[in-house]
Amino acid sequence: MDELSINRQQLSQLRTIICVCMMGVGILSCSEKPDPQVIIDKAIKKHGGEHYDNVLIAFDFRGRHYTILKKDTWFEYTRSFEDSLGKFKDVLNNDGFYRLLNGEKFNIPDTMAAKYARSVNSVAYFAMTPFVLNDEAVKKRYVGMCSLKDQKYHKIEISFEKVGGGEDYNDVFVYWINKDTYTMDYFAYAYEVDGGGTRFREIYNRRRVGDILFTDHVNYKYTSEDTPLSHYDQLYEDNQLTKLSHINLENVTVTPAD
Numbered sequence: 503m504d505e506l507s508i509n510r511q512q513l514s515q516l517r518t519i520i521c522v523c524m525m526g527v528g529i530l531s532c533s534e535k536p537d538p539q540v541i542i543d544k545a546i547k548k549h550g551g552e553h554y555d556n557v558l559i560a561f562d563f564r565g566r567h568y569t570i571l572k573k574d575t576w577f578e579y580t581r582s583f584e585d586s587l588g589k590f591k592d593v594l595n596n597d598g599f600y601r602l603l604n605g606e607k608f609n610i611p612d613t614m615a616a617k618y619a620r621s622v623n624s625v626a627y628f629a630m631t632p633f634v635l636n637d638e639a640v641k642k643r644y645v646g647m648c649s650l651k652d653q654k655y656h657k658i659e660i661s662f663e664k665v666g667g668g669e670d671y672n673d674v675f676v677y678w679i680n681k682d683t684y685t686m687d688y689f690a691y692a693y694e695v696d697g698g699g700t701r702f703r704e705i706y707n708r709r710r711v712g713d714i715l716f717t718d719h720v721n722y723k724y725t726s727e728d729t730p731l732s733h734y735d736q737l738y739e740d741n742q743l744t745k746l747s748h749i750n751l752e753n754v755t756v757t758p759a760d
Contacts, residue, residue, distance in 0.1 A: 538642035538658045544684040545632045545677075550714035554633040556759045559714070561751040563625055570626050573759040579626040594622045620669060620695060629716070629751060632677065632686050639666035645676060645732045650688070650739065654681035657732055670695060676731040685715070688738070690731040700727045702734045702743055712756025719749035 546554075559570040571578040578595035591602040599619035601608045610618070627634055635642070645657035660675040670693065678688035690702040700723065707718040722743035729737065737743050 535644040536656065538644045538656075541644075541656050541658060541679050541684070542632060542635050542642060545679050545686055546636065548684040548715065549632055549686065553713040553756075554630070557712070557714075558757050558759050559629065559754070560757075561629065561716075561754040563749075563751055568622075568625055568629070570630060571759055579622050581622045581625070592618050592622050594619050594626075616669065628719070628749065631689075635660060635677070637666075639663040639671070647681070648678075648735050650678065650735050653687070655679060655687070655735070656681055657735075659732070674731060676734070678735060686717075688735065690734040692727070692731060698727075700724060700729075700731065700734075701746075702738060703749070704738070707750070711754045714756055716751055716754050718751060720745060721747045721749055 554572060556573050557571075561568055566581050566583040568582075569578075569580045571580075576596055578593065580594075581592040583590055588604040590608075591605075593600055593602065599615050599622075601610055601615070601618065634640075639662045641661045641663060643659040643661070645659050648655050648657060655678040658677045658679060660677065662671040662673065664671050673691060673693045675689055675691040677686055679685070680687050685705075685708070687705050688703065690700065692698075692700045702722040702724070703719040704722070705717045705719060709716055722738070723746050724734065724737055724743055734743070
């Protein structure tokens, strides 16, 4: 075999090695998942970003008045309503929960206080999503991409650390973030309190108040709670979900925190 033949053989082997390497790189590139943190950051920016800081948000929900105060590291959520006993105000902040009746501290059992605190926190949480998805106890995982109503979506799973995750740290969420607009258009969640269950929510009536994007939700359930949350998009498309209620925030106002 002459020198030219050897060189040609070596060149052929080299080309084969290069092709295999390039194929390997391509496979790795295709299998790499987007960073869920980057997607959530873009969603937060789309929905209001820095406008969530040092802000007082107020709204009405199901006949009760809520406020959300965020100022530096301090937060305070309130719920006000009136019945035959007088005017009630529930307050949840960094220091804990308490209830006022006609402006005076009203003693309630610890179990009821915990229930009321969860209720106030839940309403505030949904009103402040996706901003709250960067809390320290939040864990993010990229689930995949899907098509829903001719739109492409990133699916992000949210779970919580036990430390700092609150009483509901076992709850799990999946958010559908629009690939092009980075709006949060759907989400599903599994919860354990009050007997547990799963829900799927469709976003509608999106509007911007004080540079923050607020939304209302259509609330759905599924007969079987064993279905993974990430599959609820297909159940929704196949009309397998049962509509339960509408989650509407009314009379929304946004002002700078004092």
